[in-house]
Amino acid sequence: MYTDLHENFTRDPDARQARDLIDACVHCGFCLATCPTYLDSRDERDSPRGRIYLVKQLLETGDASALSRTHLDRCLSCRSCETTCPSGMRYGRLADIGRGLMEESAPRNTAQRSWRYLLRYLLSRPRLFRLVLNLGRMVRPLLPASLATQIPQRQSLPPRPVATRSRSMLVLEGCVQSAATPRTNAAARRILDRLGITLVAAPQAGCCGAVNYHLGAHADGLDNMRRNIDAWWPHIEAGAEAIVSSASGCGSLLVEYGELLARDPAYAEKAARVSALVRDIGEVLQQEDLASLAVDTGVGKIAVQVPCTLQHALKLPDLIPDILRRAGFDLAQTQEGHLCCGSAGTYSILQPETSQRLRDNKLRALGVDSPAIIATGNVGCQLHLQAAAEVPVVHWIELLDR
Numbered sequence: 589m590y591t592d593l594h595e596n597f598t599r600d601p602d603a604r605q606a607r608d609l610i611d612a613c614v615h616c617g618f619c620l621a622t623c624p625t626y627l628d629s630r631d632e633r634d635s636p637r638g639r640i641y642l643v644k645q646l647l648e649t650g651d652a653s654a655l656s657r658t659h660l661d662r663c664l665s666c667r668s669c670e671t672t673c674p675s676g677m678r679y680g681r682l683a684d685i686g687r688g689l690m691e692e693s694a695p696r697n698t699a700q701r702s703w704r705y706l707l708r709y710l711l712s713r714p715r716l717f718r719l720v721l722n723l724g725r726m727v728r729p730l731l732p733a734s735l736a737t738q739i740p741q742r743q744s745l746p747p748r749p750v751a752t753r754s755r756s757m758l759v760l761e762g763c764v765q766s767a768a769t770p771r772t773n774a775a776a777r778r779i780l781d782r783l784g785i786t787l788v789a790a791p792q793a794g795c796c797g798a799v800n801y802h803l804g805a806h807a808d809g810l811d812n813m814r815r816n817i818d819a820w821w822p823h824i825e826a827g828a829e830a831i832v833s834s835a836s837g838c839g840s841l842l843v844e845y846g847e848l849l850a851r852d853p854a855y856a857e858k859a860a861r862v863s864a865l866v867r868d869i870g871e872v873l874q875q876e877d878l879a880s881l882a883v884d885t886g887v888g889k890i891a892v893q894v895p896c897t898l899q900h901a902l903k904l905p906d907l908i909p910d911i912l913r914r915a916g917f918d919l920a921q922t923q924e925g926h927l928c929c930g931s932a933g934t935y936s937i938l939q940p941e942t943s944q945r946l947r948d949n950k951l952r953a954l955g956v957d958s959p960a961i962i963a964t965g966n967v968g969c970q971l972h973l974q975a976a977a978e979v980p981v982v983h984w985i986e987l988l989d990r
């Protein structure tokens with residue numbers, strides 16, 4: 589699809605990359621059949637192909653309407669369309685660029701801007717988020733049920749390993765996960781300790797940058813990335829084997845640091861090194877002897893929800909089911925595994941109606957074989973599903989820590 593860049597964009601490297609990305613699209617429409625928002629609304633403008641046209645229109649006219657921005661806002665960035673596209677269209681990257689350009693071309697009103705700023709500010713600061721979460725837990729009995737169910741229960745934590753092993757890996761503690769589901773990394777630490785690996789957290793590292801970057805605040809997102817690189821660099825130079833992420837949403841951005849900071853001379857090389865070192869916790873375990881963990885697998889059937897970021901962005905759709913099967917767990921049948929649960933970062937807050945419809949569909953598809961537990965690999969999916977599920981929703985690594 590040829591795009592004739594408007595003069596406003598001819599010198600903009602992001603716009604030029606968007607033009608090149610759009611070039612790959614051949615309008616075939618295969619992606620419509622696997623796009624959750626198109627299946628929900630049946631509106632072409634809520635489909636990958638429709639959104640590609642909207643970004644193309646912006647690049648050619650130098651202008652975007654609030655309506656175009658609304659259809660881009662409704663995209664989950666689940667990247668299911670990338671898995672389906674026969675032409676190798678990198679839709680996720682295009683959506684990020686399009687969002688950044690539309691924030692400038694079609695500015696939001698003050699209320700929307702303030703709300704999005706507040707979300708970005710709060711969610712990317714773990715200490716502040718933990719404080720707000722604790723306040724929410726205190727007033728939960730006073731809240732309407734629809735709001736109370738959104739506040740996750742406090743998790744009890746197992747003892748931390750005390751020994752230092754001969755192998756070490758960095759771990760991303762993250763922002764929302766470290767406050768809302770700290771048991772995930774606690775379990776990861778204990779499992780890897782038993783396999784002879786110590787997980788090390790760099791105190792100065794924080795949010796991976798996804799909250800800011802995917803909401804179109806690219807400069808803030810890139811600053812988050814630079815801060816993490818600075819925090820990790822001494823450990824990388826000291827020989828850390830990998831940077832482990834137990835939230836696939838974060839991992840899918842960490843692997844893009846190299847590309848996103850490629851034009852920053854001070855960070856390009858380091859960012860590429862960081863991206864090359866990133867591993868999902870499942871990729872680390874895949875290389876290890878799980879039999880030595882002697883896991884108690886008597887928990888009943890487990891329905892696995894493979895997060896979109898794991899299957900469509902990191903291209904590891906079988907990772908969780910394979911590990912759980914190898915460990916001896918009984919996996920439940922599920923349906924429509926390629927479709928998003930509706931969590932999608934801040935989507936569940938900014939687009940609640942669509943998000944809840946997608947969650948209802950997902951819980952139906954996960955429940956067809958009456959599982960005892962739902963296991964996922966990303967904090968956002970876990971919290972979103974748990975708010976409406978009738979069975980416990982856990983990070984799969986917790987199952988290995990039994």
Ligand code: SF4
Pocket residue numbers: 612613614615616617618619620636637669672673674675676677
């Ligand atoms: S499947 Fe790929 S090439 Fe076909 S319309 Fe969708 S994005 Fe374009």
Ligand code: SF4
Pocket residue numbers: 622623624625626634635636639662663664665666667668669670679
């Ligand atoms: S990223 Fe997901 S919601 Fe967005 S266009 Fe692609 S399939 Fe649809």
